[in-house]
Amino acid sequence: MIAYLLKRLGLVVPIALAVSVVCFALVYLAPGDPLSAVVPSDASKEMIEELKKEYGFDKPIPVQYAIWLGRTLTGNLGQSIATGRPVAAEIGNAIGNTLILALAASLVGFTLGAVLGTVAGYFSGSWIDKVVSAIAVAGVSVPHYWLGMVLVIVFSVILGWLPAMGAGPGGSGEWAWDAEHLKHLVLPAIALSVIPTSIVTRTIRALVAETLSKEFVTALIAKGLRQGAIFMHVVKNVAPTALAVMGVQLGYLMGGSILIETVFSWPGTGFLLNTAIFQRDVPLLQGTILVLAMFFVALNLLVDVVQTALDPRIRRT
Amino acid sequence: MSAPLLQVVDLVKRFPLKAAPFRRRAVVHAVDGVSFDLAAGETLGIVGESGCGKSTTARLLMHLIEPDEGRILLDGREVGRPNGVPMAAARRAMQMVFQDSFASLNPRLTVEASIAFAPRVHGVAEPEARARAQDLLRKVGLDPARFAARYPHELSGGQRQRINIARALALQPRIVILDEAVSALDKSVEAQVLNLLMDLKRELGLTYLFISHDLNVVQYVSDRVMVMYLGKVVEIGPVERIYGATAHPYTRALLSAMPTMDPAHRTAAPPLQGDPPNPIDPPSGCRFRTRCPFAEEVCAAREPLLQTIDPAHRVACHAAAAGSGHSRATALAAAA
Amino acid sequence: MSAAAPSMDFPVAAAAAQGYWQGVFRRLLRDKVAVACALVLLAILLAAIFAPYVAPADPAKGSILKRLQPIGAEGFPLGSDELGRDMLSRLIYGGRLSLLMGISPVVFALAIGGFLGIVAGFVGGRLNTLIMRTVDVFFAFPSVLLAVAISGALGAGIANALIALTIVFIPPIARVAESVTTQVRGLDFVEAARASGAGAFTIIRVHILGNVLGPIFVYATSLVSVSMILAAGLSFLGLGTKPPDAEWGLMLNTLRTAIYIQPWVAALPGVLIFVVSISFNLLSDGLRSAMDVQR
Numbered sequence: 037m038i039a040y041l042l043k044r045l046g047l048v049v050p051i052a053l054a055v056s057v058v059c060f061a062l063v064y065l066a067p068g069d070p071l072s073a074v075v076p077s078d079a080s081k082e083m084i085e086e087l088k089k090e091y092g093f094d095k096p097i098p099v100q101y102a103i104w105l106g107r108t109l110t111g112n113l114g115q116s117i118a119t120g121r122p123v124a125a126e127i128g129n130a131i132g133n134t135l136i137l138a139l140a141a142s143l144v145g146f147t148l149g150a151v152l153g154t155v156a157g158y159f160s161g162s163w164i165d166k167v168v169s170a171i172a173v174a175g176v177s178v179p180h181y182w183l184g185m186v187l188v189i190v191f192s193v194i195l196g197w198l199p200a201m202g203a204g205p206g207g208s209g210e211w212a213w214d215a216e217h218l219k220h221l222v223l224p225a226i227a228l229s230v231i232p233t234s235i236v237t238r239t240i241r242a243l244v245a246e247t248l249s250k251e252f253v254t255a256l257i258a259k260g261l262r263q264g265a266i267f268m269h270v271v272k273n274v275a276p277t278a279l280a281v282m283g284v285q286l287g288y289l290m291g292g293s294i295l296i297e298t299v300f301s302w303p304g305t306g307f308l309l310n311t312a313i314f315q316r317d318v319p320l321l322q323g324t325i326l327v328l329a330m331f332f333v334a335l336n337l338l339v340d341v342v343q344t345a346l347d348p349r350i351r352r353t
Numbered sequence: 354m355s356a357p358l359l360q361v362v363d364l365v366k367r368f369p370l371k372a373a374p375f376r377r378r379a380v381v382h383a384v385d386g387v388s389f390d391l392a393a394g395e396t397l398g399i400v401g402e403s404g405c406g407k408s409t410t411a412r413l414l415m416h417l418i419e420p421d422e423g424r425i426l427l428d429g430r431e432v433g434r435p436n437g438v439p440m441a442a443a444r445r446a447m448q449m450v451f452q453d454s455f456a457s458l459n460p461r462l463t464v465e466a467s468i469a470f471a472p473r474v475h476g477v478a479e480p481e482a483r484a485r486a487q488d489l490l491r492k493v494g495l496d497p498a499r500f501a502a503r504y505p506h507e508l509s510g511g512q513r514q515r516i517n518i519a520r521a522l523a524l525q526p527r528i529v530i531l532d533e534a535v536s537a538l539d540k541s542v543e544a545q546v547l548n549l550l551m552d553l554k555r556e557l558g559l560t561y562l563f564i565s566h567d568l569n570v571v572q573y574v575s576d577r578v579m580v581m582y583l584g585k586v587v588e589i590g591p592v593e594r595i596y597g598a599t600a601h602p603y604t605r606a607l608l609s610a611m612p613t614m615d616p617a618h619r620t621a622a623p624p625l626q627g628d629p630p631n632p633i634d635p636p637s638g639c640r641f642r643t644r645c646p647f648a649e650e651v652c653a654a655r656e657p658l659l660q661t662i663d664p665a666h667r668v669a670c671h672a673a674a675a676g677s678g679h680s681r682a683t684a685l686a687a688a689a
Numbered sequence: 690m691s692a693a694a695p696s697m698d699f700p701v702a703a704a705a706a707q708g709y710w711q712g713v714f715r716r717l718l719r720d721k722v723a724v725a726c727a728l729v730l731l732a733i734l735l736a737a738i739f740a741p742y743v744a745p746a747d748p749a750k751g752s753i754l755k756r757l758q759p760i761g762a763e764g765f766p767l768g769s770d771e772l773g774r775d776m777l778s779r780l781i782y783g784g785r786l787s788l789l790m791g792i793s794p795v796v797f798a799l800a801i802g803g804f805l806g807i808v809a810g811f812v813g814g815r816l817n818t819l820i821m822r823t824v825d826v827f828f829a830f831p832s833v834l835l836a837v838a839i840s841g842a843l844g845a846g847i848a849n850a851l852i853a854l855t856i857v858f859i860p861p862i863a864r865v866a867e868s869v870t871t872q873v874r875g876l877d878f879v880e881a882a883r884a885s886g887a888g889a890f891t892i893i894r895v896h897i898l899g900n901v902l903g904p905i906f907v908y909a910t911s912l913v914s915v916s917m918i919l920a921a922g923l924s925f926l927g928l929g930t931k932p933p934d935a936e937w938g939l940m941l942n943t944l945r946t947a948i949y950i951q952p953w954v955a956a957l958p959g960v961l962i963f964v965v966s967i968s969f970n971l972l973s974d975g976l977r978s979a980m981d982v983q984r
Contacts, residue, residue, distance in 0.1 A: 054826040065842040173974070177967035179918045181925055182941060182959030189952040291831030295922050299945075310926060313841040325838045333829050415884050444886040457877035461899035467878070470895065471885035524885065 041341060048337050055333060056108070059326040060101050063318055108326065114319035118311065123323035126308060131327065133203055134297070134304030138289040140221055141228035146282050148229070149236025156237065157244025168237060175234025184227035184299040191223060198223055201301040224300040228293060232285040239281045243274040276347040283339030287332040356429050358560055359391035359414075359447075359528060364423035366409055370633065381632050383409040385584035387423075388659075391528065396554070396561040398575030398592070400568060400607070404632060406584040407564045411532045414562070415449050416440060445475065448521040452533035454513035458505040458520075464490070465501040468520045475524065489519040492556075493549060511542035515549065522557070530562040535570060547574060568611050572596050577665070580604045583632060583640045586659060590666030600668040602645045639671065651678040716979040723975025726968035733965060737784030744778035748935045751775070757951045768954035770940065771947050772933075776954060779935045780961060786847070786936040787962070790929060791917035794851055798858035799909045805859070806866020807901060811874055811893060821867060824860045832857050836919055840928045850929035854920060858912055865908045866901070873900045903980060910973040914966040921962050937962050 095103075107114075113123035156168035192200035204217035247253065247270050256266055294306030301307065305324055312320035364387045370379040384406045391397055399407045412418050414425060416433070424431050427446060431437035438446075451457040458467055468486035473479065487497035493515040505513055514534060521529055531550070535543040551574065554561060565571050571578060572592060579589040580601065588601040599605045630636050630643050639657050642648040651671050659667040660674040671679035717723055736743050745766070751774030758769040760776075767776040809820040827835065839853035873879065874897065882892050921938025923929040930936040932943060937958040944955040 050822075051826060051829050055829050058826065058830075059838075062838060062842040065839065067844055173970055174967060177914050177918075177963060177970045179921060179959055179962045179966070181922060182956070182962060185941065185945065185948060185959065186956055189948050189956060193949055193952050288831045288833075292833030294833060294837055295925065298926060309837060309841070313837070313926070313928065318842075321838070321841055325834060328834055329830050332831055332834075336829070412880075417880055417883060441886050444884065449881070449884055451877040451881065453877055457881055459878045459896050459900065462895070470882065470887070474885055474887040474891060520881065 113323035116320040117317045118315040130305045130308045140225035145229035145232035149233045153237040153240025156241040160245040172234040172237045181295040187223045228296045247273045280343045287335040291328045357390035358393040360426040362424045365421045395576040398571035398578040399564045401581035405581040445524045447528045448526040449530040450521045450534040471523045493519045528560045532564045588668045594666045600673040713979045720975045726972040740782045744781040746775035746778040748779040748782040783935040783937045790920035794854035797855040802859040802862030803866045806863040807870045810867040810870025824863045827860045850923045914969040917966045
């Protein structure tokens, strides 16, 4: 098992490096020369010179990458042009909020998805199955940012029950698990949970239906095993893949929350990305993308390892 | 006797295994020094358990995979060498019929197009290739008017195998390798296809290499039989000798496992013991010794080579070869 | 005399043989849901193409005095937007850019990703590893993030958004193409073709493509719905189309503040994105079922 872990970790390093190269290259994609991308518009000549040296723009590109990589690994993600504060600090503030949103959406999505999927799988072929499948298809076809807007229209504008924007009193820095803040969490979490719910539902439905149709289940029923015990067997078979899918979905939620955060002005990393794009704040853009992508890579690694640990069929050598 | 049509000399094929970083060089010796001859007009049956290397040997002969060592000679000239037989000619001379009748036909092509493909590749014009395809359909017992424009999924297993046979004959080969060609068919259909194969062989003067794990079928069709175990040839000889006067303990065990209705043929031969050995790390000396009821020290020490014990009957077993040091061998020699 | 046509095999009807795609098409026609979706998509597509003839008003002209009229108001069957332009006309014209930005990336990705995947699957070995590992790097990003990253770095604009989206869709298509090609390549009939001495190009052309393009194409159609949502999403963020273009995602953006005044007018563009997306999804599912019946 340890050997497998080490091997898997070894595989992650080239991917992580490649991801970092892509992020590094983003600065060069931007129109105009790279220096202007990182320099604030009101910078003094000394500042420009200093930034030039720090980034090493006069050196060949691989060297610039090495310098950038070195700085990044020590936690220095540069300075935001718009706010003047270190990028790492901005991300640090924001990522907590995104995590809260993503976890809330995951909780809703995975629970609902597991329940719907299992029910549909057990009643596969019946009208229940058809209804659930229809809901799932609708779920992946709906533009979640539009759904967010519709939720705001219904619950904020028309009914006035829930707030339309923000993460609650206290701004982006302060979150508390109280009613005031939770009220702000409800709508964005629901909007964000639609896609994971649908995907989890579909996955679990397919797995449950497939497991139930397997001959070993017929054998168990013939042996007189009660429904509850059979259910545990089904769970054991479905769990590894289902958990893997959920893990990946969590990654997508963290990385892909920008649209919902924009609709609800939720002060997370997505919102930060939005700001970065509009202010042409390339260091902030680059830093945020790097952190989110690395999080996704790490999550995939975790999912892989957990799945291997849970599924006895996967060889360990 | 004239020179054999096909000669296989010391064929070796190793497959590297990924994984286990602890083994020095994990390889499977799928085919480990296989040699035999094939005379024109005969049917050589090849039998053995799964994993013994029969299908790999077939693919090596067809040049679908490259041998690591060894030579293949057609009419006495080496295939693939500059002065020998060019690959294209070898391909025309040897064709193969596969086991899985469905996977061996392109589902998107009509039956006629599948059969005509090989001739087209070799430059035959379209109308002539189609005429040849229809003629072959007739030969395998399928009416071209009804079958030429069909697709594989519209046909039964037996019909698809007939088409596979027709496809194999499209280049007018001299040797046809039948790799478990009837194994997947129902028994009644199998009998018909076997009879078809025998008729075609007579009519077209073919030579067959018949690979199967079904000993009854092999006995029915073969002139000579070769038995393989873990990548090596353990016995080869005329079909009457192999089935009637077996010399190798493995062959004897295989034959004793054949169910028979004849009370006179109750075999007293001992069954196989032990587990099949690991093909990556075969036993030293004779590979069969871990399951052989007659294994002795000499079997672990030296690998038995194929020895002729009768004209055309060769065995790789210390117990059957005089002078090997095996206790039973001296007894046999004394009895002979 | 060779064996006569055996009586043991079941009798084969003398009906004419069907091509594979004819069979698929006929089954698809029997699928009511798929047909309905196809008709809906066709209607929206035709409306977009013939917009000048179908739309009642000029999508670019509007008067501030008539801004944010409700649905059913006089002269504005679906209301008017924040600049007083007719919503119905803007929605119809919007179909042009929205459909273009939703469908084109998948088409480009199909060409590029399909080519890469088929080559990788057929050749195997080191070339396969090289291509697929490179593709895997882009898989390490969640799609929304990748689209926003590339599009954000390149700058706003339709071309940049199309580039970003194409790059997002190349990896999944390449993966599916490689997987299917590898599978087909291992089948016996490809071995038989190799055994007959055919060259690589002939084998690919005759034996591989026909069996591989189908599944790849069906997979690509399932991506169109995602592409529609992502493309509109990019415009929603301001990264795709720019005002005053008529495009559904952009309209959702500019109408956001209008939800307090005319909520349902503001929600309209999203309805269309949803309809197109779900139609493509259901059509793709239907296509997959129609193709699955055969082995």
